[in-house]
Amino acid sequence: METGRRQPSTAWTWVAALVGVFMVAVDTLVVTTALPEMQRHLNVGISGLEWIVNSYTLTFAVFLLVGAALGDRFGRRLLLGLGLVIFTGASALAAAAPNLGTLAARARCRASAPRSSCR
Numbered sequence: 001m002e003t004g005r006r007q008p009s010t011a012w013t014w015v016a017a018l019v020g021v022f023m024v025a026v027d028t029l030v031v032t033t034a035l036p037e038m039q040r041h042l043n044v045g046i047s048g049l050e051w052i053v054n055s056y057t058l059t060f061a062v063f064l065l066v067g068a069a070l071g072d073r074f075g076r077r078l079l080l081g082l083g084l085v086i087f088t089g090a091s092a093l094a095a096a097a098p099n100l101g102t103l104a105a106r107a108r109c110r111a112s113a114p115r116s117s118c119r
Contacts, residue, residue, distance in 0.1 A: 016080060023084070024060075027091060031056065031107075038103070048100045056107040 035049050042048065071079040097103035 016077075020080060020084065023087060027087075028056075042097075042100050042103065044100050051100065051104050052107060055104040059107070 031053065035052070038044070038052065039049055067079060067083065094103055094107055
């Protein structure tokens with residue numbers, strides 16, 4: 001049954017998925033590399049650095065499941081685009097954080113950006 005709608009190329013699907021994965025990988029690498037500088041600039045100890053990393057990781061894990069459910073309901077393409085916009089904006093805000101509390105809150109915002117479902 002031909003509906004007249006053109007199917008998207010699988011190459012574009014791979015590109016879209018890989019852009020999201022690449023952004024998360026680069027962000028994690030940047031945060032890990034910048035931990036010593038963040039420690040000096042924000043004047044925090046090891047426990048403060050743990051808060052920075054864990055606030056991002058735990059929030060990302062929780063909202064990955066929520067993003068998958070929302071992607072099923074509202075469309076994966078919409079959620080991926082929305083997630084990339086929120087992630088980019090929150091990353092810019094996190095870069096300008098003046099203290100540990102603000103940075104941890106902005107890291108949670110970055111991690112809560114909607115993700116598309118990957119099945």
